[in-house]
Amino acid sequence: MQTRIQEAGEVGAVRGWVLFDGDCRFCISLVRRFGSLLRRHHYEVAPLQSPWVRDELKLGEEELLSEMRLLYPTGELKGGAAALLDIARQIWWAWPLYLLSRVPGMKTAMDRSYRAFARRRNCRNGLCRLSQGR
Numbered sequence: 001m002q003t004r005i006q007e008a009g010e011v012g013a014v015r016g017w018v019l020f021d022g023d024c025r026f027c028i029s030l031v032r033r034f035g036s037l038l039r040r041h042h043y044e045v046a047p048l049q050s051p052w053v054r055d056e057l058k059l060g061e062e063e064l065l066s067e068m069r070l071l072y073p074t075g076e077l078k079g080g081a082a083a084l085l086d087i088a089r090q091i092w093w094a095w096p097l098y099l100l101s102r103v104p105g106m107k108t109a110m111d112r113s114y115r116a117f118a119r120r121r122n123c124r125n126g127l128c129r130l131s132q133g134r
Contacts, residue, residue, distance in 0.1 A: 013042060014042060014043070014044055014073060015041065015042040015043050015072075015073075015090070016042075016043050016044075016070050016071055016072045016073065016086075017043065017044045017045070017046055017053075017070070017071045018031075018038055018043050018044070018045045018046075018068065018069075018070055018083070018087070019045075019046055019047070019048045019053055019068060019069040019070070019071060020045065020046075020047060020048060020068045021047070021048055021049075021065050021068070021121075022047025022048065022049045022050075023049065023065075023122075024121055024122055025122075026121050026122075027068065027121065031045050037091070038087070041087075041090050041091060043070075043087065048064050048065055048068075048069070049065075053071075056071065057069070057071075057077065066079075066118065067079040067080040067083075067114070067115070067118050068080065068083060068084075068118075069083055070082075070083035070086055070087065080111060080114045080115060080118065081101075081107070081110040081111045081113070081114040081115075082111070084097075084114070085097065085098050085101050085107075085110070
């Protein structure tokens with residue numbers, strides 16, 4: 001039985017899968033806003049909670065939902081700011097963000113900013129649905 005990754009590698013049409021937290025309202029709103037743009041650039045979107053994603057990534061629940069991820073047909077996996085920057089490289093108007101990441105120290109700052117935001121993405125009015133561990 002072939003996996004989605006193997007099938008996509010044969011077809012060659014899918015550049016990668018943008019994997020997001022399907023329980024996060026903010027993440028869902030971003031997918032609604034940018035999903036068609038991603039598809040035009042040959043990215044598919046899927047919730048991290050999808051059975052095929054869980055089977056493919058083989059990550060524990062906490063690690064699985066810690067950040068958005070970009071899964072390539074080769075099986076390579078990037079997460080967080082690195083994933084966003086890879087996508088930005090493919091979109092002409094977002095390319096300057098990738099270019100900015102090449103400035104010494106900026107990639108580290110982007111990584112830290114992404115992780116800080118991701119930890120608090122489900123917080124509303126000072127209360128957070130997520131445990132302190134996430």
